[in-house]
Amino acid sequence: PKIVTLPGDGIGPEVTAAAVAVLREVAPDLTFEEHLLGGAAIEATGEPLPQATQDALKPADAVLLGTVGGPQNSPWNSLPRHLRPESGLLQLRKLLGVYANLRPVRVQPGLEHLSPLKPELARGVDILIVRELLGGIYFDQDRKIDGDTAYNTMRYTTPEVERIAKVAFWAAEQRRGRVTSVDKANVLEVSELWRRDVTALKERDYPRLHLNHEYVDSVAMLIVSDPSRYDVIVTENLFGDILSDLAAVIPGSLGLMPSASLGDGPGLFEPIHGSAPDIAGQGVANPAAAIMSAAMLLRHGLELPHAAAKIDGAVSQALKSHPTRDIGGTASTEAFTDAVLRALG
Amino acid sequence: PKIVTLPGDGIGPEVTAAAVAVLREVAPDLTFEEHLLGGAAIEATGEPLPQATQDALKPADAVLLGTVGGPQNSPWNSLPRHLRPESGLLQLRKLLGVYANLRPVRVQPGLEHLSPLKPELARGVDILIVRELLGGIYFDQDRKIDGDTAYNTMRYTTPEVERIAKVAFWAAEQRRGRVTSVDKANVLEVSELWRRDVTALKERDYPRLHLNHEYVDSVAMLIVSDPSRYDVIVTENLFGDILSDLAAVIPGSLGLMPSASLGDGPGLFEPIHGSAPDIAGQGVANPAAAIMSAAMLLRHGLELPHAAAKIDGAVSQALKSHPTRDIGGTASTEAFTDAVLRALG
Numbered sequence: 001p002k003i004v005t006l007p008g009d010g011i012g013p014e015v016t017a018a019a020v021a022v023l024r025e026v027a028p029d030l031t032f033e034e035h036l037l038g039g040a041a042i043e044a045t046g047e048p049l050p051q052a053t054q055d056a057l058k059p060a061d062a063v064l065l066g067t068v069g070g071p072q073n074s075p076w077n078s079l080p081r082h083l084r085p086e087s088g089l090l091q092l093r094k095l096l097g098v099y100a101n102l103r104p105v106r107v108q109p110g111l112e113h114l115s116p117l118k119p120e121l122a123r124g125v126d127i128l129i130v131r132e133l134l135g136g137i138y139f140d141q142d143r144k145i146d147g148d149t150a151y152n153t154m155r156y157t158t159p160e161v162e163r164i165a166k167v168a169f170w171a172a173e174q175r176r177g178r179v180t181s182v183d184k185a186n187v188l189e190v191s192e193l194w195r196r197d198v199t200a201l202k203e204r205d206y207p208r209l210h211l212n213h214e215y216v217d218s219v220a221m222l223i224v225s226d227p228s229r230y231d232v233i234v235t236e237n238l239f240g241d242i243l244s245d246l247a248a249v250i251p252g253s254l255g256l257m258p259s260a261s262l263g264d265g266p267g268l269f270e271p272i273h274g275s276a277p278d279i280a281g282q283g284v285a286n287p288a289a290a291i292m293s294a295a296m297l298l299r300h301g302l303e304l305p306h307a308a309a310k311i312d313g314a315v316s317q318a319l320k321s322h323p324t325r326d327i328g329g330t331a332s333t334e335a336f337t338d339a340v341l342r343a344l345g
Numbered sequence: 346p347k348i349v350t351l352p353g354d355g356i357g358p359e360v361t362a363a364a365v366a367v368l369r370e371v372a373p374d375l376t377f378e379e380h381l382l383g384g385a386a387i388e389a390t391g392e393p394l395p396q397a398t399q400d401a402l403k404p405a406d407a408v409l410l411g412t413v414g415g416p417q418n419s420p421w422n423s424l425p426r427h428l429r430p431e432s433g434l435l436q437l438r439k440l441l442g443v444y445a446n447l448r449p450v451r452v453q454p455g456l457e458h459l460s461p462l463k464p465e466l467a468r469g470v471d472i473l474i475v476r477e478l479l480g481g482i483y484f485d486q487d488r489k490i491d492g493d494t495a496y497n498t499m500r501y502t503t504p505e506v507e508r509i510a511k512v513a514f515w516a517a518e519q520r521r522g523r524v525t526s527v528d529k530a531n532v533l534e535v536s537e538l539w540r541r542d543v544t545a546l547k548e549r550d551y552p553r554l555h556l557n558h559e560y561v562d563s564v565a566m567l568i569v570s571d572p573s574r575y576d577v578i579v580t581e582n583l584f585g586d587i588l589s590d591l592a593a594v595i596p597g598s599l600g601l602m603p604s605a606s607l608g609d610g611p612g613l614f615e616p617i618h619g620s621a622p623d624i625a626g627q628g629v630a631n632p633a634a635a636i637m638s639a640a641m642l643l644r645h646g647l648e649l650p651h652a653a654a655k656i657d658g659a660v661s662q663a664l665k666s667h668p669t670r671d672i673g674g675t676a677s678t679e680a681f682t683d684a685v686l687r688a689l690g
């Protein structure tokens with residue numbers, strides 16, 4: 001199988017290199033091809049998702065992404081919106097058709113003390129957030145800024161709601177069987193459709209699962225004050241953006257948070273942390289999230305669940321034996337990666 | 346001055362009675378007139394904001410609201426949306442023209458242990474969230490559900506952005522001088538307008554304040570992992586709904602969280618907690634948030650800052666001497682209220 005890597009900006013290249021080293025160890029028949037995305041691509045070609053990268057994606061079996069974007073004062077951020085690094089990421093999602101963003105939030109046993117929450121609240125948290133990634137207010141064409149007024153449109157159709165809800169129900173079947181669908185149905189028509197369609201699908205095809213509906217403002221509270229109540233959370237693009245980042249702080253370091261974005265073609269796998277320009281190139285970034293994203297690539301992208309589980313186990317060990325700076329240790333990116341490779345070998 | 350009280354549903358009547366008792370104590374020249382809103386109004390008249398209530402609001406100097414809404418399985422929730430309890434609240438905001446929702450989030454010294462956050466993170470938190478309350482996706486007319494598709498529109502105009510930003514800057518002038526404006530300008534045109542207009546207003550009229558811009562997903566993380574970094578947060582209606590509820594969990598009980606909604610006419614003052622139907626009528630609800638909302642009424646609605654400060658001081662004392670159930674004590678609503686009245690007297 002062929003993996004396209006898009007190391008991107010900041011610490012992206014360092015953590016992607018670590019993830020590739022781990023993939024080579026557990027799946028020697030993979031081939032890798034590196035391409036440009038984000039700021040790096042803007043520097044080289046003027047565009048955040050150049051044609052050469054687009055062409056390379058077609059024959060790929062999966063895509064491994066680093067991180068995208070510069071510091072706040074980067075000149076990239078003053079470009080017209082469609083030429084900025086983030087735009088490359090949005091275009092990439094669209095091009096790959098990855099409508100389902102999976103964000104597991106798991107507190108590693110023994111690492112509860114890293115959480116900003118009290119340890120008794122953080123202990124045992126194991127949530128999967130399923131975010132719709134190609135619809136809603138992010139991509140709707142009906143949008144404009146014009147003089148003194150501007151608007152965007154949050155739109156969903158039944159087929160869009162059903163395909164993401166299916167992913168959530170499928171995931172719940174392999175987990176604890178409980179899905180919380182998040183909306184703002186007390187205010188928004190688009191949420192009324194969402195709630196209606198999720199409910200109908202569940203009643204038709206998933207009678208054994210448990211489904212409940214909660215408002216986005218209430219979930220923002222409960223995810224902090226009682227995170228253990230959640231198993232699978234499914235929601236639309238913008239609410240998912242906010243809630244998945246919120247939930248990501250529970251384990252205590254963004255350096256521990258992987259993600260998978262799935263559609264009908266090759267999937268996109270990436271750590272959720274940013275490009276951290278302040279520590280880029282110093283060899284101190286925590287590559288755990290990138291390595292765990294590589295494990296998700298094996299599990300969801302290539303159907304190699306055993307190899308994926310081996311990586312997750314090795315990462316857990318290395319987090320204890322060789323903690324990086326962000327989790328209170330001193331291990332370098334290289335030392336951590338070596339520890340993962342040894343635990344695998 | 347004339348205060349219209351709208352006790353509403355669930356524990357609303359109990360906590361409103363407590364707040365009225367406290368107001369009578371510190372401001373004997375106030376007059377009170379009680380009216381129907383929400384489920385209580387639906388039962389009596391079929392409408393969540395009856396005409397009689399609307400008429401009573403016109404000559405009012407301020408409005409003191411309890412709580413609105415029934416249990417999740419209440420028949421009120423199956424009514425057409427414009428006849429549900431929440432709709433009464435939205436119509437009330439619109440009718441009063443209260444475009445600025447002020448939500449102070451303060452961790453009371455000595456009560457850090459109540460927070461879901463580690464005490465070292467909760468200590469000293471003092472944030473004011475300024476939420477735009479009459480615009481954006483909540484009220485825009487361009488909205489529809491029709492067969493297999495539905496949409497809502499998030500729209501803002503420059504005058505709407507400027508009037509809420511002014512409130513935030515005015516508040517920052519009496520506080521630590523720092524405003525964080527929250528948007529999703531990397532994705533939304535409506536956020537681009539928001540950011541542009543907030544920036545221009547600050548440069549024109551508030552050169553001495555400090556303004557920065559952050560993305561809503563990032564704020565959702567930082568409000569939990571580093572809440573002390575914030576002074577005043579200003580944002581649009583939907584982001585404000587989510588972030589203000591999120592921030593409200595930091596002090597550890599919604600029973601401690603007041604709010605003020607201000608416009609050009611009478612202001613609306615209410616605790617942010619829900620109607621808690623499970624404990625309604627038992628005399629155990631914590632009236633602190635309602636009493637603190639009454640203090641905000643004196644401060645912002647009637648320009649009586651000294652009386653307001655007296656109430657806040659008395660509430661702080663009572664929270665320590667007579668804690669209610671939600672904060673780990675046993676005091677009843679009445680015992681707590683008596684403790685506040687004694688501390689005042």
Ligand SMILES: CC(C)[C@H](C(=O)O)[C@@H](O)C(=O)O
Nearest residue numbers: 086087089090241531532562
């Ligand atoms: C960079 C930005 C466009 C993106 C988003 O909002 O989707 C990011 O926040 C994310 O969640 O991957």
Ligand SMILES: CC(C)[C@H](C(=O)O)[C@@H](O)C(=O)O
Nearest residue numbers: 186187217431432434435586
């Ligand atoms: C009840 C609901 C319509 C309301 C809102 O979303 O504004 C509530 O969540 C609030 O924040 O006061």
